[in-house]
Amino acid sequence: MGPHCLYWKIIWRLxxxxxxxxxxxxxxxxxxxTNMKVGFNRPNVNPMCQRCGAAKETLIYAIKECPSTRATLTYGWLDDRLISFDFEHYIDWxxxxxxxxxxxxxxxxxxxxxNSWNNKNNFTFHGKEAAEIILGRAITISNDFRIHSLNNNPMLPLHPAM
Structure with a gap:
């Protein structure tokens, strides 16, 4: 089970x-x-983010906090409630x-x-990226991209039952 058992149940149902x-x-x-993980095993690898060079590339930084990833998330009309909080681990976010x-x-x-992770890899190996392209791919894969629609019931209750 563990502290994230609901995450695992939901992921397999999506x-x-x-x-x-x-x-x-x-x-x-x-x-x-990530560069941090690779750099831990291979000391000659620079742990800094290759896209912005501003911080060490952890998983949460690569998917949420890097300025180029943040541009994709905000270009996708994500509600500020979804991206403004700080988390140490992706699963918590x-x-x-x-x-x-x-x-x-x-x-x-x-x-x-x-799609954002694939874009990071494309930048690393091919030197190109664009927020509009990433979002376009996500829309194509998901048919009707509607992250901002918070009208339906959330998957987990806002306040966990004790």
């Missing part, structure tokens, strides 16, 4: 592509190859989002994160 579900599991366990979003919005958000 209607997303299998590759995106595997991505969600890998980021939930924080086993993605997604659990907070699950308390605000419905199932379809979570599917769209995780798809956007997957």
């Amino acid at each position: 209607k997303i592509l299998p590759i995106i579900r595997v991505f969600a599991c890998r980021v939930g366990h924080e086993i993605m190859p 997604l659990e907070a989002d699950m308390r605000l979003l419905d199932k379809k919005a979570m599917e769209d958000l995780i798809t956007l994160h997957w």
